[in-house]
Amino acid sequence: MSDAQEIKKIVIARLETLHPDKKISIGSSGEFSRDELIERVKLGDSVGKKIVQIELEFLRSLKKGMLS
Amino acid sequence: MSRRLLITRPEHDDTTHYLSSWSKKIISFAESKGVRVFDLNRRRANKKEVDGLLSKQKPGLVIFNGHGSDNLVSGHGNEPLIIAGDNEELLSGKITYAISCKSAKKLGPRSIDVGAKAYIGYDDDFIFFYDPNKITHPLKDKTAKLFLEPSNELITSLVKGNTVEESYNRSKKYFKNNFKKLLSSETTEEETSMARYLWWDMIHQVCLGSKKSIF
Numbered sequence: 162m163s164d165a166q167e168i169k170k171i172v173i174a175r176l177e178t179l180h181p182d183k184k185i186s187i188g189s190s191g192e193f194s195r196d197e198l199i200e201r202v203k204l205g206d207s208v209g210k211k212i213v214q215i216e217l218e219f220l221r222s223l224k225k226g227m228l229s
Numbered sequence: 230m231s232r233r234l235l236i237t238r239p240e241h242d243d244t245t246h247y248l249s250s251w252s253k254k255i256i257s258f259a260e261s262k263g264v265r266v267f268d269l270n271r272r273r274a275n276k277k278e279v280d281g282l283l284s285k286q287k288p289g290l291v292i293f294n295g296h297g298s299d300n301l302v303s304g305h306g307n308e309p310l311i312i313a314g315d316n317e318e319l320l321s322g323k324i325t326y327a328i329s330c331k332s333a334k335k336l337g338p339r340s341i342d343v344g345a346k347a348y349i350g351y352d353d354d355f356i357f358f359y360d361p362n363k364i365t366h367p368l369k370d371k372t373a374k375l376f377l378e379p380s381n382e383l384i385t386s387l388v389k390g391n392t393v394e395e396s397y398n399r400s401k402k403y404f405k406n407n408f409k410k411l412l413s414s415e416t417t418e419e420e421t422s423m424a425r426y427l428w429w430d431m432i433h434q435v436c437l438g439s440k441k442s443i444f
Contacts (some may be wrong), residue, residue: 175422177419178418178419178422179419179422179423180419180420180422180423181351182360182361183358183359183360183361183372183419183423184243184359184360184361185356185357185358185426186243186244186356186357186358186359186360187354187356188244188296188297188329188330188331188352188354189296189297189298189307189330189357191242191244192242192243192244211354213233215356215425215426215429216425218429219425219428219429221434222428227366
């Protein structure tokens with residue numbers, strides 16, 4: 162499995178912990194349910210890429226201890 | 230002369246509907262403090278009305294709710310209201326808070342270059358969660374509250390007479406407190422998983438211009 166596929170897998174696993182009935186507003190990109198976000202990450206479109214970016218930046222911040 | 234506040238409240242999708250509803254609290258609070266509020270709701274959140282009010286009424290504080298991009302903020306039906314390189318000089322001498330995506334990236338700095346006192350906004354997407362079951366009563370949505378109250382705190386603080394810097398710090402602190410609340414052991418896994426998006430809003434909220442400015 163490539164790095165990109167591995168990252169997608171991790172992000173999807175993290176998204177699965179979101180509430181299935183809540184929606185997320187991502188500005189002008191629109192509003193999405195948890196399952197729609199997962200689909201976008203699988204597709205790799207602009208919304209999917211944004212979600213991957215958020216997850217990775219958050220994980221990096223955790224690692225750097227920037228959240229304490 | 231009374232202090233003047235201009236606020237745009239487009240309502241053409243779930244996002245703008247929520248931002249508009251949560252702005253009602255701000256309007257009531259500002260009016261209770263003697264502020265004259267120019268409320269551009271729905272179709273009135275258009276370029277012509279915004280241009281006219283900014284030029285003639287010269288509000289000290291301008292709040293934009295709606296969608297945006299690097300170089301613009303938009304109104305009802307996504308009509309561009311303020312565009313970098315076109316009419317950002319209308320923000321000259323004013324404090325602006327844009328609850329919209331990315332406009333602090335280019336429009337914010339450009340407005341400061343042409344004389345805006347301060348520009349607070351987001352240099353990336355502004356994200357929030359909401360409960361679709363509460364769509365008819367957004368103010369009762371405890372999920373959206375986690376994201377929209379920290380944002381409102383900035384405006385409330387400015388209206389109270391605090392500086393831009395104090396208000397910005399109070400908003401950041403509110404985001405951080407809600408973030409920590411979501412990470413506490415008393416919350417569910419589903420609630421905890423929203424925390425990273427609160428963190429995202431917090432780190433992408435930026436403050437440009439004179440931090441000592443007061444509304």
